[in-house]
Amino acid sequence: MASLDFLKSLQFAAQKHSKQRRKDPDSTPYVNHLINVSTILAEAGIRDEGVLMAAVLHDVVEDTDTTFVDLEDLFGVDVSSLVRELTDDKTLAKEERKRLQIENAARSTRRARFIKLADKLDNLRDLQINKPRGWTEERREEYFVWAKQVVDNMRGTNAKLEAQLDEIFAKRNLL
Numbered sequence: 298m299a300s301l302d303f304l305k306s307l308q309f310a311a312q313k314h315s316k317q318r319r320k321d322p323d324s325t326p327y328v329n330h331l332i333n334v335s336t337i338l339a340e341a342g343i344r345d346e347g348v349l350m351a352a353v354l355h356d357v358v359e360d361t362d363t364t365f366v367d368l369e370d371l372f373g374v375d376v377s378s379l380v381r382e383l384t385d386d387k388t389l390a391k392e393e394r395k396r397l398q399i400e401n402a403a404r405s406t407r408r409a410r411f412i413k414l415a416d417k418l419d420n421l422r423d424l425q426i427n428k429p430r431g432w433t434e435e436r437r438e439e440y441f442v443w444a445k446q447v448v449d450n451m452r453g454t455n456a457k458l459e460a461q462l463d464e465i466f467a468k469r470n471l472l
């Protein structure tokens with residue numbers, strides 16, 4: 298049974314990301330990615346409501362005008378702190394952000410790791426099917442290699458999620 302708090306987080310994310318689209322050829326609404334990430338977690342047996350809400354909200358500070366104070370006021374400090382762990386500093390250069398994701402994975406909390414793993418899993422599933430708009434084949438290949446480095450720094454977090462990720466890495470001969 299979905300909780301009112303969870304539905305509120307989904308409603309908020311859907312509103313905030315309403316003008317955004319994914320980079321796939323169909324320009325899928327951005328919110329589909331957020332639904333996918335939370336569904337991946339629920340299917341992996343994760344019932345922690347704060348984790349499922351932070352999954353839905355994981356890109357809302359990075360990609361919209363929402364602040365951590367907004368999230369704390371609306372959803373509490375637990376959810377807000379989790380989203381903070383999942384938010385890249387967009388003032389940094391892209392290379393630096395990518396390097397920091399690998400580094401920060403190793404010191405993130407177990408609950409944030411669940412979401413990071415599910416986020417990578419959804420992005421990689423998509424990359425297996427689609428080349429995002431504006432990406433070269435090389436860039437797509439590099440994302441698999443980089444994502445594996447992030448995942449390798451979070452081993453032992455959730456067997457189901459890691460098995461699904463490893464299946465993808467094995468297909469690319471990265472294991």
Ligand SMILES: Nc1nc2c(ncn2[C@@H]2O[C@H](COP(=O)(O)OP(=O)(O)O)[C@@H](OP(=O)(O)OP(=O)(O)O)[C@H]2O)c(=O)[nH]1
Nearest residue numbers: 318319320321356391398416417419420421423424427429
């Ligand atoms: N695979 C895929 N990714 C898409 C698509 N549309 C948007 N993205 C987003 O693009 C980001 C990955 O591309 P990058 O090159 O790393 O980042 P950038 O476009 O934001 O600069 C991911 O952001 P992120 O959620 O912050 O994840 P991450 O970069 O931290 O992994 C992903 O969510 C799509 O159609 N397919």
Ligand SMILES: [Mn+2]
Nearest residue numbers: 330355356416
């Ligand atoms: Mn994401």
